[in-house]
Amino acid sequence: MRTQFLRSSGRHQEPVRPLDVTDLDPDPLSQLRLWLEEAERVCPLAQAMTLATATRDAAPSARIVLLHAIDDRGCESRLAAWSSPQSRSLPDRDALDRLYARAAELFAGEDVPLPPFWGGYRVLPETVELWAHRENRLHDRIRYSLAGREWRRERLAP
Numbered sequence: 001m002r003t004q005f006l007r008s009s010g011r012h013q014e015p016v017r018p019l020d021v022t023d024l025d026p027d028p029l030s031q032l033r034l035w036l037e038e039a040e041r042v043c044p045l046a047q048a049m050t051l052a053t054a055t056r057d058a059a060p061s062a063r064i065v066l067l068h069a070i071d072d073r074g075c076e077s078r079l080a081a082w083s084s085p086q087s088r089s090l091p092d093r094d095a096l097d098r099l100y101a102r103a104a105e106l107f108a109g110e111d112v113p114l115p116p117f118w119g120g121y122r123v124l125p126e127t128v129e130l131w132a133h134r135e136n137r138l139h140d141r142i143r144y145s146l147a148g149r150e151w152r153r154e155r156l157a158p
């Protein structure tokens with residue numbers, strides 16, 4: 001799977017120094033963890049990402065999901081998974097709140113199990129691109145590619 005991440009400190013605040021290949025950790029996921037920690041300090045839900053997939057006949061779909069580096073889903077999101085009939089039509093907000101309250105009552109005082117219909121994607125990257133915002137769209141774009149068990153790093157034109 002191909003993955004891309006952009007680091008930006010804001011449109012008008014570009015870092016003083018361009019990002020070089022050797023500034024980055026040799027392991028892209030370690031580097032990504034650092035960027036995420038940095039982003040989480042200033043941006044709520046910094047781990048939200050778009051996951052795109054395609055069917056065999058090439059129909060694409062994309063949805064926003066939360067990236068969990070390790071499986072650390074809390075009770076709250078498990079309760080939400082039990083109570084939300086995801087993507088179905090709801091009459092109003094109250095209906096959703098009632099479903100949540102019912103799930104909370106059902107699992108009160110115990111560990112909330114994973115719903116059997118719960119699914120997740122395990123992303124196994126073959127290439128990882130880390131982009132750092134620079135002015136005039138001249139971003140620093142570094143691509144990591146897996147060569148056997150080693151990550152190769154190179155700069156690409158943005």
Ligand SMILES: Cc1cc2nc3c(=O)[nH]c(=O)nc-3n(C[C@H](O)[C@H](O)[C@H](O)COP(=O)(O)O)c2cc1C
Binds near residue numbers: 048086
């Ligand atoms: C910030 C954010 C994070 C989300 N995280 C998840 C998630 O981790 N898992 C999930 O199933 N849905 C998550 N969703 C909801 C899905 O994006 C959304 O329900 C999904 O696209 C529905 O797709 P469908 O109606 O095409 O099946 C999230 C939505 C937002 C806005």
